[in-house]
Amino acid sequence: MGIYHFFAIGIILFSIGLIGFILRNNVIIILMSVELMLNAVNLLFVAFSRYLYANPDGQIYVFIIMTVAAAEVAVGLAIIVALYRRFATLDVSKINQLKG
Amino acid sequence: MEAITQQIIFWILGITTITAAIGVIAASNTINSVMSLLVVMLAAAGFYMLMGAPVVALFQIIIYVGAVLVLFLFIIMLLNPDATGLSMSRKLSVWMAGIVSVGMTVVIGWIFWQSATQTNMQNVMKNHVCSCTIHDISVVLFSRHLLIFELTSLLLLVAAVGALLMTKKTREDRS
Numbered sequence: 001m002g003i004y005h006f007f008a009i010g011i012i013l014f015s016i017g018l019i020g021f022i023l024r025n026n027v028i029i030i031l032m033s034v035e036l037m038l039n040a041v042n043l044l045f046v047a048f049s050r051y052l053y054a055n056p057d058g059q060i061y062v063f064i065i066m067t068v069a070a071a072e073v074a075v076g077l078a079i080i081v082a083l084y085r086r087f088a089t090l091d092v093s094k095i096n097q098l099k100g
Numbered sequence: 101m102e103a104i105t106q107q108i109i110f111w112i113l114g115i116t117t118i119t120a121a122i123g124v125i126a127a128s129n130t131i132n133s134v135m136s137l138l139v140v141m142l143a144a145a146g147f148y149m150l151m152g153a154p155v156v157a158l159f160q161i162i163i164y165v166g167a168v169l170v171l172f173l174f175i176i177m178l179l180n181p182d183a184t185g186l187s188m189s190r191k192l193s194v195w196m197a198g199i200v201s202v203g204m205t206v207v208i209g210w211i212f213w214q215s216a217t218q219t220n221m222q223n224v225m226k227n228h229v230c231s232c233t234i235h236d237i238s239v240v241l242f243s244r245h246l247l248i249f250e251l252t253s254l255l256l257l258v259a260a261v262g263a264l265l266m267t268k269k270t271r272e273d274r275s
Contacts, residue, residue, distance in 0.1 A: 001103070001110055004216075006147070009114050011208050013121055013140075015201040020125030022197035028130055028176060032137050035168065036121055039144050042156075049232070050151045056232045059156050060241050060248075066163050067252045071259035073168050077175045078263035084179050 006047035013040035117143040
């Protein structure tokens with residue numbers, strides 16, 4: 001068991017998150033797909049920090065990414081609440097006022 | 101821990117993670133989606149424990165499971181939205197998503213494989229042993245990465261103020 005195993009898990013998770021981001025129409029699911037991708041990146045950071053570079057810098061970047069993810073979720077869910085109040089739906093294909 | 105035990109734990113966690121991640125994007129009910137995301141987060145914490153990073157595993161559980169997922173659940177229960185399924189009416193987008201994500205996976209894997217074979221990664225890995233205790237992490241965090249640490253506190257303040265401002269009712273909404 002080494003870096004290859006964790007790398008495989010990381011890119012599979014990232015791809016699943018990408019598929020969800022492109023395919024789903026629900027804003028909340030899209031935000032969750034972003035969280036999935038961030039988690040995949042975190043996994044890769046820790047794996048590389050542990051198995052390749054052998055210093056704790058990667059884990060510190062993981063802490064920073066977690067903070068940014070928390071801030072992103074706070075702002076994103078605030079946007080979702082505002083959207084729901086304005087359009088009464090969470091379907092992104094129905095929220096198309098900017099479309100020409 | 102023995103190597104074979106680690107292998108078994110790794111495969112159990114891996115299968116759980118990928119199944120739950122598919123559940124996140126495939127569930128028709130949003131609550132089921134959040135529950136699958138919970139399983140993904142807990143399995144990721146297990147991966148961190150397996151890699152000898154218990155601090156990251158602890159913060160994963162505290163921040164993601166304790167804060168982020170509860171926020172998601174709170175918003176879903178507050179809004180009670182209709183379940184919006186897969187956008188199956190747009191067949192083209194399904195194919196595009198498949199092509200883009202598979203292509204991206206192949207490209208990243210190929211780049212990793214190239215760099216792994218060129219730098220002779222096995223030798224590099226044998227020579228280093230990570231001493232990633234909480235003491236080492238704190239020393240590096242509060243010396244070399246102090247500026248980033250302070251900047252994230254500013255980011256959190258801005259995010260809190262922004263979230264408040266975003267959900268505030270404007271004058272037109274009230275009337």
